[in-house]
Each structure stands twice: as structure tokens, then as C-alpha cells.
Amino acid sequence: MTKNDERRLSIFKRKILRRIYGSRCEGRQWQKRNNRESEELYNEPNTVYVIKFSTLRWECHVARMDENKLPKKNTVDKPWRSMRTWQTDINMD
Numbered sequence: 098m099t100k101n102d103e104r105r106l107s108i109f110k111r112k113i114l115r116r117i118y119g120s121r122c123e124g125r126q127w128q129k130r131n132n133r134e135s136e137e138l139y140n141e142p143n144t145v146y147v148i149k150f151s152t153l154r155w156e157c158h159v160a161r162m163d164e165n166k167l168p169k170k171n172t173v174d175k176p177w178r179s180m181r182t183w184q185t186d187i188n189m190d
Contacts, residue, residue: 098145107144114139115129118134
């Protein structure tokens, strides 16, 4: 996952949280919630962290597989990733 992907995912998450939790009423004034307030109400782990952790868990599972298994073969070869290898992704995470 690139930094741009992480940024776009965080923006999307904040947009959805604003829609779910909406505005707050103080006295007779309605005010938008800021990002910090929405995150405190949501109270769940960071989405990017969960995705990276799941990817790392899957890569560790594949690393323990036999060499003739299809996921192991695809992980080592990965022709669709010309710029980075799966090892680079794991090290970055």
C-alpha cells in the first residue's frame, strides 16, 4: 500500500465518519464535528494498520507453505508487481 493509498483511505474514512456521526448541537447552534471528535466516537483501530497487519499475517502464512502450493508460487513470482517485490512490501510494513 502506497502513501497515496493510505492518504486516500484516511480521507474516505473521515468522510464516512462525518456522515455517520453528523453535527453536534451546542445550545441552539449546530456545529460540525472535527476529525478528532469523530475518531474518538468511532474508537476502533486505524484502518491502514489493520490492512497492513492482515497483509503481513497472510505473507507469513504463505511463507510457511510448501513450495509447490499456488499461493507460494505466485508470491515469489508476482509478475504484476514490477516495481517492488513482496519482501519489500513486508519490510515497509
